[in-house]
Amino acid sequence: SEHYEKGLQLYSKGVFIQNKNKDLIPDYFKFVKGLVDSSDLSLNISRELLQHDRQLKKIASHLEKKIKSELENMLLHNREEYITFYDTYKITLKYGMYEQFGLNKEKIQDLIMFKSNKSDDYITFKEYLDRKPETQKNIYYATGKSKQSILNLPQMDVMKDQGFEVLLFTDEIDEFMIQVLGAYNEIPFKSIQQGDLDFIDDIKKEDLKSKEKENKDILKAIKKALSEKVKDVKLSARLKDSAVCLVSGEGLSMEMEKVLKQMPNQMDVKADKILEINPDHDLFKALVKIYEKDSDKISSYASILYHQALLIEGLPIEDPTEFSNNLVKLMIESAK
The missing domain is CATH 1.20.120.790 (Heat shock protein 90, C-terminal domain)
Structure with a gap:
């Protein structure tokens, strides 16, 4: 569920320490459920000290990399399964790009997908760049309530004539996120509006x-x-x-x-x-x-x-x- 409360169960050598440790995973991966059992944590450690525990921070960093790796692998090798996941949790990922002034944008940007005027299927930013003409200087996008309302925009006429692909932004967070991202692989984003x-x-x-x-x-x-x-x-x-x-x-x-x-x-x-x-x-x-x-x-x-x-x-x-x-x-x- 999109509204699932963030946190993983924490154990030390099989002994329960905490039910919902929120420091183990970042907000943009809050949908992950599970438990962590570490032999390096003290059984007597308090919740206050847990927040500053170096070992816990190492575990959190490893988990973040592992979750990202698994999602990238799913995107690459099991597209349909990833799309099902993405349709449920895309807002969480997009907020992760936007939060803290884009501090984590480079960690998440390759997990983000949009539909376009040329395809009913989702495409990543990398896939957009791979198929754009060499002379095209920007990654173009347009915003609206729905795909159809964007396709009906008068501004789309010239994009069709030029043969340019336009990413379709239909979520409220999209444009805020893209303002923080600014560019992908040094190619700037540009609104046709x-x-x-x-x-x-x-x-x-x-x-x-x-x-x-x-x-x-x-x-x-x-x-x-x-x-x-x-x-x-x-x-x-x-x-x-x-x-x-x-x-x-x-x-x-x-x-x-x-x-x-x-x-x-x-x-x-x-x-x-x-x-x-x-x-x-x-x-x-x-x-x-x-x-x-x-x-x-x-x-x-x-x-x-x-x-x-x-x-x-x-x-x-x-x-x-x-x-x-x-x-x-x-x-x-x-x-x-």
């Missing part, structure tokens, strides 16, 4: 700059209308079929913001949201025409775009009344 993408070619970048310059007035107007909601509004290099998406700046992500706000003592934290618009989408072309005819209308359309992007990201609509009123207004105008 944060910051700029590093593989956009120079021609695409120049084309985007040209379009942003050409449409600077409407982008400025949309940004002004959403000034209290987003940090920036820009044309997107990552969108293909979708009209709009929200990404966060470097640092706190929108998924991390959601998790932190659910905590008992709610933290007043906000990710820097950036609204990205597809310059080649018919919707943006329609917005440009509307802005040229009547620039005052852009505020309502900007609000609809923003709330649409929130819904796509699985975030709650901040002002349902405003969203509803703007939709009604749009439908009435389209009927005229």
Whole structure:
């Protein structure tokens, strides 16, 4: 059970000393049950002295290495059995990576697995690197409530086109864990929902700059209308079929913001949201025409775009009344 109380029974020369010794195994291996019988421990040792006993620390270190070795062996030679184990205890392992500012991350990282946009099967970080293109500079990941919700993200379009594999993070701990890990074998982790993408070619970048310059007035107007909601509004290099998406700046992500706000003592934290618009989408072309005819209308359309992007990201609509009123207004105008 995931909620099994940590600790091993401790014996000395067959004589019972303690029922649940919590110092024998680390928290990330708390699921291990059993007993330890050592001939090197004093029968008269107190619980207080046990915590500082050198022999006990040696036993604990040996146990940790042995448990890790057994799990690695299971992963390598009995994948199905390991997956059954992993589905039950993956959260414990992931917390072990995150706790104490990643102190034990290198001990556990090779036991961690994720599913991806290319496979229904779990893969390790090593397996990801073994099959990535040599030119790929990052280990890409995306976060969401479920595999399907992540696969439906607009940001996935460009990853499919590039043929890049994306790890799917569906547990709340995942992104916190990966922030602590930082990189694997010196290859950094990169969210496709944060910051700029590093593989956009120079021609695409120049084309985007040209379009942003050409449409600077409407982008400025949309940004002004959403000034209290987003940090920036820009044309997107990552969108293909979708009209709009929200990404966060470097640092706190929108998924991390959601998790932190659910905590008992709610933290007043906000990710820097950036609204990205597809310059080649018919919707943006329609917005440009509307802005040229009547620039005052852009505020309502900007609000609809923003709330649409929130819904796509699985975030709650901040002002349902405003969203509803703007939709009604749009439908009435389209009927005229």
